[in-house]
Every structure is written in C-alpha cells, then in structure tokens.
Amino acid sequence: MPEELLIDPKEDTTPRYKLIAEAVDNGDQQIAHDIISEASPDDQRRIIAQLDRQTREQLCELLPAEDTADLFENLAEAQAVELLEELPAGIAADVVEEMDADVSGDLLRELDQVDSEAILAEIDDQQESDELRDRVSYEWDSAGGMMSDQVVRFPATATVSDVLADLDNKAEEYSDADVQYFYVIDDAKRLIGVLTLRSLVLGRRSTLIQNLMLPEPISVSVHTKLEELEDIFDEKAYLGLPVIDEEGCLRGVVSRQAIEEALSENRTEDFLKSAGIVGGEELRSMPLRHRCTRRLAWLGPNILLNLLAASVIASYEDTLQAVIALAIFLPMVSDMSGCSGNQAVAVSIRELTLGIIQPRDYLRVLIKEGLLGITNGVVLGIVLGTIAAIWKGSLFLGLVIGSALTLNTILSVVLGGLIPLVLKRFKADPALASGPILTTCTDMCGFFLVLNLASMAITKL
Amino acid sequence: MPEELLIDPKEDTTPRYKLIAEAVDNGDQQIAHDIISEASPDDQRRIIAQLDRQTREQLCELLPAEDTADLFENLAEAQAVELLEELPAGIAADVVEEMDADVSGDLLRELDQVDSEAILAEIDDQQESDELRDRVSYEWDSAGGMMSDQVVRFPATATVSDVLADLDNKAEEYSDADVQYFYVIDDAKRLIGVLTLRSLVLGRRSTLIQNLMLPEPISVSVHTKLEELEDIFDEKAYLGLPVIDEEGCLRGVVSRQAIEEALSENRTEDFLKSAGIVGGEELRSMPLRHRCTRRLAWLGPNILLNLLAASVIASYEDTLQAVIALAIFLPMVSDMSGCSGNQAVAVSIRELTLGIIQPRDYLRVLIKEGLLGITNGVVLGIVLGTIAAIWKGSLFLGLVIGSALTLNTILSVVLGGLIPLVLKRFKADPALASGPILTTCTDMCGFFLVLNLASMAITKL
Numbered sequence: 068m069p070e071e072l073l074i075d076p077k078e079d080t081t082p083r084y085k086l087i088a089e090a091v092d093n094g095d096q097q098i099a100h101d102i103i104s105e106a107s108p109d110d111q112r113r114i115i116a117q118l119d120r121q122t123r124e125q126l127c128e129l130l131p132a133e134d135t136a137d138l139f140e141n142l143a144e145a146q147a148v149e150l151l152e153e154l155p156a157g158i159a160a161d162v163v164e165e166m167d168a169d170v171s172g173d174l175l176r177e178l179d180q181v182d183s184e185a186i187l188a189e190i191d192d193q194q195e196s197d198e199l200r201d202r203v204s205y206e207w208d209s210a211g212g213m214m215s216d217q218v219v220r221f222p223a224t225a226t227v228s229d230v231l232a233d234l235d236n237k238a239e240e241y242s243d244a245d246v247q248y249f250y251v252i253d254d255a256k257r258l259i260g261v262l263t264l265r266s267l268v269l270g271r272r273s274t275l276i277q278n279l280m281l282p283e284p285i286s287v288s289v290h291t292k293l294e295e296l297e298d299i300f301d302e303k304a305y306l307g308l309p310v311i312d313e314e315g316c317l318r319g320v321v322s323r324q325a326i327e328e329a330l331s332e333n334r335t336e337d338f339l340k341s342a343g344i345v346g347g348e349e350l351r352s353m354p355l356r357h358r359c360t361r362r363l364a365w366l367g368p369n370i371l372l373n374l375l376a377a378s379v380i381a382s383y384e385d386t387l388q389a390v391i392a393l394a395i396f397l398p399m400v401s402d403m404s405g406c407s408g409n410q411a412v413a414v415s416i417r418e419l420t421l422g423i424i425q426p427r428d429y430l431r432v433l434i435k436e437g438l439l440g441i442t443n444g445v446v447l448g449i450v451l452g453t454i455a456a457i458w459k460g461s462l463f464l465g466l467v468i469g470s471a472l473t474l475n476t477i478l479s480v481v482l483g484g485l486i487p488l489v490l491k492r493f494k495a496d497p498a499l500a501s502g503p504i505l506t507t508c509t510d511m512c513g514f515f516l517v518l519n520l521a522s523m524a525i526t527k528l
Numbered sequence: 529m530p531e532e533l534l535i536d537p538k539e540d541t542t543p544r545y546k547l548i549a550e551a552v553d554n555g556d557q558q559i560a561h562d563i564i565s566e567a568s569p570d571d572q573r574r575i576i577a578q579l580d581r582q583t584r585e586q587l588c589e590l591l592p593a594e595d596t597a598d599l600f601e602n603l604a605e606a607q608a609v610e611l612l613e614e615l616p617a618g619i620a621a622d623v624v625e626e627m628d629a630d631v632s633g634d635l636l637r638e639l640d641q642v643d644s645e646a647i648l649a650e651i652d653d654q655q656e657s658d659e660l661r662d663r664v665s666y667e668w669d670s671a672g673g674m675m676s677d678q679v680v681r682f683p684a685t686a687t688v689s690d691v692l693a694d695l696d697n698k699a700e701e702y703s704d705a706d707v708q709y710f711y712v713i714d715d716a717k718r719l720i721g722v723l724t725l726r727s728l729v730l731g732r733r734s735t736l737i738q739n740l741m742l743p744e745p746i747s748v749s750v751h752t753k754l755e756e757l758e759d760i761f762d763e764k765a766y767l768g769l770p771v772i773d774e775e776g777c778l779r780g781v782v783s784r785q786a787i788e789e790a791l792s793e794n795r796t797e798d799f800l801k802s803a804g805i806v807g808g809e810e811l812r813s814m815p816l817r818h819r820c821t822r823r824l825a826w827l828g829p830n831i832l833l834n835l836l837a838a839s840v841i842a843s844y845e846d847t848l849q850a851v852i853a854l855a856i857f858l859p860m861v862s863d864m865s866g867c868s869g870n871q872a873v874a875v876s877i878r879e880l881t882l883g884i885i886q887p888r889d890y891l892r893v894l895i896k897e898g899l900l901g902i903t904n905g906v907v908l909g910i911v912l913g914t915i916a917a918i919w920k921g922s923l924f925l926g927l928v929i930g931s932a933l934t935l936n937t938i939l940s941v942v943l944g945g946l947i948p949l950v951l952k953r954f955k956a957d958p959a960l961a962s963g964p965i966l967t968t969c970t971d972m973c974g975f976f977l978v979l980n981l982a983s984m985a986i987t988k989l
Contacts, residue, residue, distance in 0.1 A: 108762040109883025116884045117892070141762065143882045231729055268729050269696055301569040301602065306785075324785045331792035335878070338799045342874035343867055349875050350884065351896040359903045362871050366904070369867055370911060373860045380856045381919075387855050394848050394855040395841045398971065399834045401859060406804055406830055410823050413803035414810050417796070421604045422570025423577045423811065431578070435812040442820045443827070450831060458842075510859065 083110070084117040091125045099129055108141035115146055116352040124153045127162065136165030139174070145348040148177040151186075160189030163199070168216040169325070172202035176212070210296060211289030213329055214310040214319030220250045223259060223277035227270045230262075250309055250317055251280045257315040258286055286311045289318055293333075296326050337416065337498035345499060372503055376401075376510035383518035390528045392459045393521055396468045399451065401513035403472060404479040405506050407443060411436050411483030412501045419491055426492035432484040440480030448473030463527040471516035479509040544571070545578040552586045560590055569602035576607055577813045585614045588623065597626030600635070606809040609638040612647075621650030624660070629677040630786070633663035637673070638808075671757060672750030674790055675771045675780030681711045684720060684738035688731045691723075711770055711778055712741045719747055719770055719778040747772045750779055754794075757787050798877065798959035806960060833964055837862075837971035844979035851989045853920045854982055857929045860912065862974035864933060865940040866967050868904060872897050872944030873962045880952055887953035893945040901941030909934030924988040932977035940970040 083102055090098040103126075106114060115123055115138075127135045127150065139147045139162060151159050151174055163171045163186055175183045183203060190196035198216070205211030221230055230249070249267065251260035260280030270279045286309040287296065299308070300323050307322040339348060343365045349358055380387070380397065387393055415432065418424040424432065452469020456462050483505050487497035521528060544563055551559040564587075567575060576584055576599075588596045588611065600608045600623060612620050612635050624632045624647055636644045644664060651657035659677070666672030682691055691710070710728065712721035721741030731740045747770040748757065760769070761784050768783040800809060804826045810819055841848070841858065848854055876893065879885040885893065913930020917923050944966050948958035982989060 107759055107883075109759060112882055112884045113886065116879075143884065146884075234725075235730055264695075264725065268692055298568055298570060324788055327785055327788040327792060331788060331795060334792060334795045334799060335881075338795060338802070339874050339878060341799070342802070343871045344874050344878075348878065351875065351879065351893070352884075355899055355903065358900055359907075362868070362900070363904055363907060365871070366864065366867060366908060369864060370908070370915075373863055374915065377856045377860050380859075381853075384852050384855075388849075388852050391845050391849050391852075392842075394845075394858065395838045397855065398841075398859045398862060398975075399838050402834055402967070402971075403827065403830060406827060407823070410804045410826070413800050413805050414812065417800060417805075417809065418577075418812065420796075421573055422568075423573045423604065423607075423813075425574065432812070438816055439819055439823070442816065443824055446820075446824060447827060447831070454831075454835065506863070510863075514859075 082117070084114045087114060087126060088118065088122050091122050091129055094129065096129055096131075099126060100131070100134055103130065103134065103138060111138055111141045112143055112146060115142060115150070116350065120153060123150060127154055128158055132158075132161040133165045135162045140166060140170050143348070143350065144173065144177070145350050146352070147174055149350070149353060151175075152178060152182055156182075156185040156189045159186045164190055164192070164195065168199065168202060168319075169212075169214065171199060172205075172212065173207060175199065175203045176207055205289055206292070208293040208329055208333075209289065210287045210291040210308075210310045210321045211312075211318065213293075213296075213325045214289070214321045215325065216319045218250060218309070218317065218320045219248075220252050220317055221262070221276060223251050223253055223275070223280070225276050226272065227267060227274050227276065227279070228272040230267060230276060231272070248307060248309075248320070250284070251276055252317055255314075256317060258284065258309055258311050258317040260284060261309070284309060286317075287321065288312070293326065293329050296321065297330060300326055334420075340496065340499040341502055343502075369503060372507040373510075376507055376514060379511050379514040380518065383514075383522065386518050386522040386525060389525060390464070390521055392461075392464060393467075393517060396451075396455060397514055397517055400468065400472050400475055400517050401510045403447060403451070404475040404513055405509045407440070407447070407476045408479035408483030408505045408509055409502065411439075411480045412487055412497075412505060415484050415487040416497050416501070419487060419497065424488070426488045429485060429488060432488060433481060436481050436484035437477070440477035443480065444473040444476035447476055461528060463524050464521075467517065467520045467524055467528070471513065471520055475509060475513045475516050478512055479505065482508055543578070545575045548575060548587060549579065549583050552583050552590055555590065557590055557592075560587060561592075561595055564591065564595065564599060572599060572602045573604055573607060576603060576611070577811065581614065584611060588615055589619055593619075593622040594626050596623045601627060601631050604809070604811065605634065605638070606811050607813070608635055610811070610814060612636075613639060613643055617643075617646040617650045620647045625651055625653070625656065629660065629663060629780075630673075630675065632660060633666075633673065634668060636660065636664045637668055666750055667753070669754040669790055669794075670750060671748045671752040671769075671771045671782045672773075672779065674754075674757075674786045675750070675782045676786065677780045679711060679770070679778065679781045680709070681713050681778055682723070682737055684712050684714055684736070684741070686737050687733065688728060688735050688737065688740070689733040691728060691737060692733070709768060709770075709781070711745070712737055713778055716775070717778060718776040719745065719772050721745060722770070745770060747778075748782065749773070754787065754790050757782065758791060761787055795881075801957065801959040802963055804963075830964060833968040834971075837968055837975060840972050840975040841979065844975075844983065847979050847983040847986060850986055851925070851982055853916075853922075853925060854928075854978060857912075857916060858975055858978055861929065861933050861936055861978050862971045864908060864912070865936040865974055866970045868901070868908070868937045869940035869944030869966045869970055870963065872900075872941045873948055873958075873966060876945050876948040877958050877962070880948060880958065885949070887949045890946060890949060893949060894942060897942050897945035898938070901938035904941065905934040905937035908937055922989060924985050925982075928978065928981045928985055928989070932974065932981055936970060936974045936977050939973055940966065943969055 083106065087099055087102055090102070103111060118126065139150070142150070163175070175186065187196045187200055190199070202211065249262040250258055251262055253259050260277065260282045261284040262276055262280050266279040287299070289310055289312050305323065307320045309317055310319045310321050312318050345365050346361050349361060415424070448469040451472050452465040455468040456465025486501045486504055490497045490500055544567065548560055548563055551563070564572060579587065603611070624636070636647065648657045648661055651660070663672065710723040711719055712723055714720050721738065721743045722745040723737055723741050727740040748760070750771055750773050766784065768781045770778055771780045771782050773779050806826050807822050810822060876885070909930040912933050913926040916929040917926025947962045947965055951958045951961055
C-alpha cells in the first residue's frame with residue numbers, strides 16, 4: 068500500500084507540493100487536507116521540505132489543528148522544530164495541544180526558552196501547560212523526557228466491574244495501542260500496584276482491585292537516564308515500565324519502544340557527527356546561512372589542525388626539493404594510515420556502545436590493535452613500497468615509503484583504538500572528536516616519517 | 529540497580545572472567561551460573577569478550593542449555609554467531625532449542641549453510657527444526673525474519689470461556705510481555721480475525737469468538753520488507769501486525785519494536801561501513817587473521833584509488849620542483865574539501881533515510897549544495913589563501929591555493945550531495961561506497977587544481 072502511494076500518478080504531471088501551494092493560495096482547506104492525509108509519512112516529509120517557508124507556515128494555519136498535529140508527528144524532528152518556530156505562538160499552541168505529550172515535549176525542548184515559553188503561555192488549559200512545562204524540564208534522554216502519558220490508572224478502591232465499565236466507556240481511547248498495563252494508585256496518586264489482564268478477566272466483578280493487584284511494582288524515576296533504562300530493558304522482557312516522580316506519583320509509562328527509538332536517534336547522531344554534521348541534524352530546507360555557519364563551525368578548527376600537520380612538511384622543504392617524488396607519496400601515506408585508524412575508531416565506538424569494552428580497558432585494546440596494526444602495516448607497507456620502488460625505479464625510495472606506511476599504520480591503528488576510550492573517560496563525545504584528532508596525528512606522523520626517513524637516506528635516493 | 533552491578537567490588541580483586549575460567553577448569557557449574565546470572569547484559573558481553581576461545585566454549589557446555597540460551601540472547605549478535613559456530617553441533621542444537629525463534633533464526637541465518645544445517649539436523653523435534661529452517665530461509669529484514677512466534681491464536685469455534693480458561697492455564701507463558709493481540713484462525717490455520725481485549729472481557733462466556741472478532745484483520749506477508757513495514761508502522765499506531773504466509777496461514781507477529789531494532793541495526797551498520805568496517809561487525813575477540821583480512825579487503829581497493837589521485841601529482845613534478853611550497857598545501861586542499869564533501873554525503877544519506885529526498889531529486893540537491901558550496905568554498909578559500917600568502921610571502925601563491933580550495937570545495941560539496949543519490953538509484957550502498965568515491969574525486973581534482981593553477985602562474989610564484 069505505501070508502495071502505491073509513493074508512485075503517485077499525479078507526481079508526473081503536477082508535483083503535490085505545487086498542488087498544496089495552490090490550495091494554500093486559494094485558502095482551500097479541503098484540498099490541502101486531502102493531499103496531506105493521503106500522503107505517506109515519507110511523502111509528507113518530502114512535501115514539507117519542498118515547500119517554501121511562507122507556504123508551509125500558511126499550510127499549518129490553513130489545516131485544522133488536529134491535522135497539523137498529525138503532520139508534525141510524521142515529520143523528522145528537525146523539520147517539526149523548524150516549522151514550530153515559524154508559526155505564530157497562538158497557532159503553535161493549538162497544534163501542540165493536539166499532540167501526544169512525549170512528542171510535543173521533545174519539540175518544545177528543542178526550541179529557544181523564549182519561543183517555548185511563548186507557546187506554553189498560549190495554552191488555555193492550565194493543567195496541560197503545567198504538565199508540559201514540567202516535561203520540557205526533563206532531559207530528552209531521561210525517563211521523564213521519553214515517557215508516554217497514555218497510562219491507564221485506577222484507584223485502589225475500584226472494583227473489577229468499575230474497571231471493566233471504564234474500559235468499555237473509553238474503548239476508543241484505549242484501543243490506541245500504547246496501553247499495555249493497568250496501574251493502581253492510592254489517594255495521593257502514588258503508584259502502589261499493577262493489575263494484570265489475567266487477574267482482571269478472572270476476578271469476581273465485586274472484588275476491589277487492591278486485592279488483585281501485584282503490589283510494589285518495579286518502576287523507574289523521571290530522572291532515570293537512557294543508559295540505565297537500556298540495561299533494565301536488556302535484562303528483563305518488560306514492554307513498558309511505570310515512571311514515578313520524587314513523591315512516588317505515577318507520571319507516565321516509558322516503553323521499550325521509546326528506549327529503542329532514543330538509542331536509534333543516538334546512533335544516527337553519531338553517524339552525522341562523525342561526518343562533521345554537528346550541533347544537530349541538518350536539513351536542506353533550513354536557511355542557507357544557518358547551514359553554512361554550522362558546517363563551517365566544524366571545518367574552521369579543521370584548518371588549524373591541517374596547518375599543524377602541514378607545518379611538518381614545511382620544515383622538510385630541503386628534503387622535498389632534493390627528492391620531489393616524495394611529494395607524490397606524502398598524501399598517500401597519511402590518507403591510507405588515516406583509513407586504517409578510522410576502522411579502529413569505529414570498532415572502539417561500537418564496542419563501547421555494546422559494553423564489550425570499558426574506558427579502562429586500554430591494555431586490551433592496545434594489544435589487540437597493536438597486533439592487527441603490525442600485520443596490516445607490514446602488508447600495506449610491502450605493497451606500497453614495492454609500487455614506489457618500481458614506479459620511481461629506486462629501491463631506497465621503496466624502503467622509505469614502505470617503512471613509513473608500516474610504522475604510521477601501526478601508530479594510527481593503535482591511536483584509533485585508544486582515542487575513543489580516552490574521550491569517553493573524560494566525558495567527551497567519541498563520535499565527534501575522534502576523527503579530527505586521529506587525522507591530525509596520523510598526518511603529522513605520516514609526513515614526519517616519510518620526510519625524516521628520506522632525509523636520513525637522502526644520499527641513496 | 530544495573531549501576532551497582534557495574535561497580536562490582538570483585539572487579540578490583542579478581543576480574544570475573546578469571547573467576548569464570550577457574551570455575552570452568554574445576555567444572556563447577558554452580559559458580560559459573562551464579563557469576564553469569566548476576567552479571568548485567570553489558571557485563572556478560574564484556575566477560576565473554578575477555579575469555580579465550582576454548583574457555584568460552586567450555587563455559588557454554590558447562591552451563592545448562594537454558595542458561596546458555598539466555599546468555600546468547602544478551603550477547604551482541606556478532607559475538608553470539610561466533611560462539612555458536614565454535615560449539616559442537618549437538619550442544620549448539622540444545623541451546624538453539626531454548627531460544628526464542630526470532631533470535632535463533634537470526635543467528636542460524638548468519639552461519640555457513642553447512643554449520644547451520646548441522647545444528648538443525650541435531651534438533652530432535654522435527655516440527656521445530658522445520659519451522660526454524662523455514663525461518664532461516666526468510667531475509668533478515670523481511671517480516672518473516674523479524675517476526676516473533678509468540679502469538680496467541682484461537683480457533684474461530686472456541687467460546688469466550690474456552691479462551692479465558694486457556695489464558696488462565698497458560699498465564700505464565702502469556703505474561704511474557706510479547707502478547708498483545710489475540711488472533712482467530714480457521715481450520716486450515718488461516719488468519720480470519722482479531723479479538724480485542726474489550727470484546728473478550730465484555731462478551732458472554734458462551735459466545736463463539738467468531739461472532740466477537742473483527743474480521744479481515746490487517747496483516748503483512750512473510751516477505752514484506754523492512755522499508756515497507758516502516759512505512760506501515762509510521763502511518764498507524766499498531767504495536768504489532770500478524771504475519772501470514774502464501775497460504776494465508778498465521779505464522780507470527782511482527783512488532784513495532786522489532787522494526788525499530790532492525791532500523792537501528794541498519795544505522796549502526798551504516799556507521800561502521802562508512803568508517804571502513806565492512807562484511808559485518810568486527811569484535812576484537814575475533815581471530816586476528818579474520819580481522820586483518822576483513823579490514824584489508826576494504827583498504828586494498830583504497831590503495832588503487834590513492835594511486836589514481838597520486839598520479840595527478842606525478843604528472844606535475846616540474847611545477848612542484850619549481851615551487852616546493854605547493855607540496856605543503858596539496859594535502860591541505862584535498863583534506864579540507866574532502867571534509868566539506870563528507871558533510872554533504874552525511875546529509876544526503878540522512879535525507880534519503882527519512883524519505884525527504886528521493887534518488888531522482890538531483891536538481892534540488894545540486895542547487896542546495898551548490899549554493900552552500902559556493903559560500904563555504906569562498907570563505908575557506910579566502911582564509912587558507914590568506915594564510916598561504918602571508919606564510920610564504922607570495923600573493924600569487926595565496927591566490928592559487930585560495931582559488932583551488934574554493935573551486936574544489938564547490939565541486940566536493942556538490943559531488944558529496946549527489947553521490948549517495950546516484951548509488952541509491954543503482955541499488956548500491958551509499959554508506960559503503962560514497963566515502964572512497966568522493967575522496968578519490970576530491971583528491972584528484974584538488975591536486976589538479978593546485979598544480980594546474982600553479983603552472984599557469986608559474987612565472988609569478
């Protein structure tokens with residue numbers, strides 16, 4: 068079914084974003100609604116990315132708040148945040164009220180303090196805005212930031228037939244698949260038990276649920292962090308866990324799926340950061356200035372690191388002048404050992420994520436990568452050395468290039484393995500900083516090794 | 529709680545893997561069981577990684593099959609596959625029988641055909657081994673490969689009280705949190721309906737469930753692929769969907785969580801592949817030869833690509849000889865524009881994943897990256913050009929380096945944006961191939977631009 072939606076026959080004639088733009092111009096709510104609601108989430112993201120800033124803002128104002136909220140829930144988070152920022156606070160508040168609290172909390176958390184307060188101030192329902200403000204104050208990767216507020220709770224003094232009647236009345240609401248457990252609370256709204264389906268369907272209708280519930284259920288605090296939640300869900304087969312605040316009151320449920328999504332988001336960020344997209348996800352629909360400055364913020368320091376490496380070459384100009392062929396191999400030696408080192412970085416980051424190594428396992432990594440570095444270094448050194456010797460007809464040049472690559476590969480692989488551990492130990496982000504640090508080190512050492520070995524053998528070259 | 533487990537006081541005296549090794553030597557099942565079952569999943573992964581090959585094999589043989597199966601489910605997949613390969617087929621079969629079918633299916637699928645058949649042949653229960661063989665035949669990223677077989681099904685002719693009695697009898701089994709829906713099947717085991725909790729608890733005890741069920745439930749085929757499943761779960765709030773085979777028989781349930789896990793695995797693989805870890809995840813506990821050859825398999829072709837780039841330098845040796853300072857800036861220009869291009873690669877891969885762009889959106893990417901490339905290229909060019917001019921006291925050298933970096937950045941950013949689209953269109957893997965292709969192009973062009981501009985201005989340098 069989604070396949071069919073993707074191959075939309077309209078796409079070949081008039082693209083949907085143009086039809087939407089037309090509908091917005093004509094103020095035709097129905098057409099806009101039809102196009103958006105028929106599009107798959109993928110297509111919704113694409114359409115919004117294709118619309119210009121003004122049109123997408125007008126679209127959000129044109130659609131009923133409920134439709135806009137649905138649309139926001141399907142967008143990539145970075146898109147939704149951007150769009151929410153653009154909307155007038157009053158309209159944004161209407162949309163936010165229609166979203167699930169975990170989604171709206173995530174979005175508001177990403178906004179400026181000022182923007183977020185402006186929207187919260189426009190929410191009519193005082194209780195709702197208080198709850199949202201509360202939620203925004205939790206870290207995105209804490210149980211409070213990830214929990215769903217769709218939790219079914221009953222007072223301990225309810226009977227089985229009260230519960231069944233309630234389930235019947237709110238069937239619509241509960242059919243929303245997030246409901247998996249029934250929680251029992253006391254008068255102060257503190258979590259005191261959990262009710263299983265089985266005890267409910269098999270209990271007598273007049274029994275009080277406090278006599279059927281499992282008391283002292285396992286719960287987590289609103290402040291429990293993602294890593295710890297991951298461990299808990301790893302260990303037990305729970306689908307969800309109740310989240311309580313400092314007073315022991317039931318605030319929501321954090322599901323295994325929410326944890327999985329947060330972890331997945333972390334991995335995506337690692338991928339982006341390791342490629343130099345830092346400070347949050349970039350979408351091409353963002354303003355050019357914003358995109359340029361964010362990318363430059365990462366490239367800028369790189370110039371300095373590159374200069375550092377280049378200064379090594381500068382101090383050996385005489386050697387280069389004497390054997391110009393070295394200039395051909397300088398970038399090769401540094402590039403290739405950089406690649407070898409990056410492989411080790413990736414393995415370390417992965418093993419840290421899985422808990423297979425801890426930041427204190429230096430020795431293990433040193434030995435394992437050292438042995439691999441020696442093997443691969445020798446293989447690559449022999450190959451490149453042979454190529455250099457034959458190409459330039461100089462055995463000694465081959466020896467210089469080959470041994471430089473061998474030594475630099477060993478160094479780079481060991482460093483690549485260790486850098487993420489050191490960064491992690493000092494609470495820095497391995498995905499972000501490992502690459503630039505490693506590259507600078509291997510460039511410097513690579514240039515130094517080639518040029519220093521060459522100047523020692525200069526009479527033979 | 530997991531926090532406490534991580535800071536194990538024993539760790540400071542005798543590390544747990546040594547205690548395990550001792551227990552294995554003494555054949556002391558109880559101690560081995562205690563240590564393993566008290567360790568968190570993170571710690572289990574770490575302990576197994578620290579044990580040598582023989583000891584971990586003996587540990588698996590020493591522990592009861594059920595314990596070993598639990599251990600396997602906590603390990604990283606690559607670890608579990610490796611360990612399963614090492615075990616004698618008979619013991620491996622006992623362990624496999626104790627695992628959930630989705631886990632054992634994933635592991636067996638990763639083994640050699642021969643190894644996997646040897647284990648399947650040792651499974652006594654013919655039906656179980658047939659089902660597993662079936663499951664192994666599905667792709668890992670299809671509904672058949674991801675589904676859980678923990679599905680609660682009832683014949684259409686059962687009554688409400690039959691169902692309640694069954695739920696009561698199998699309470700233990702069903703309390704395992706995977707059960708969320710009740711499915712109704714006909715005599716041929718074909719899926720014909722779904723039963724909601726509400727209709728069950730509110731129905732009369734003597735009613736046949738075929739009169740209460742929702743007929744023609746939404747289902748997916750065993751062959752439905754991950755991407756399509758992602759779209760379906762994106763669009764609707766299902767927690768799980770029934771999976772049927774070609775005959776319409778109910779085979780299992782694929783949960784939203786399984787989809788999320790598979791997507792997360794994909795992202796991890798993208799991260800590893802983009803750093804040159806290809807052909808599957810690498811763990812440092814794998815044999816050295818295996819790790820070396822897998823890493824070399826990716827580095828080897830890189831030598832050739834590097835040579836291609838270096839040959840550009842080789843053809844301008846005269847220019848280099850005349851202006852040796854160029855050698856300092858050659859690696860800088862190619863490195864820096866490579867970094868700029870990699871940022872564009874990461875954004876394209878991310879936008880493709882989100883569905884924001886399609887492989888056919890060349891023009892959009894060209895324009896968006898072109899504008900950014902011009903801006904950042906000019907900024908970086910001016911900065912590096914100025915540095916070069918001041919450092920070497922030559923305005924013309926500054927102009928050559930600055931304009932080479934500007935032009936190469938524009939090219940690299942545009943190429944970086946487009947390469948993933950082209951690879952995706954030709955069904956190649958953007959995460960794997962984008963980096964090496966981009967680097968080769970930007971190295972070649974960077975070297976060419978610097979050296980060609982320099983030879984045109986040679987009299988002024």
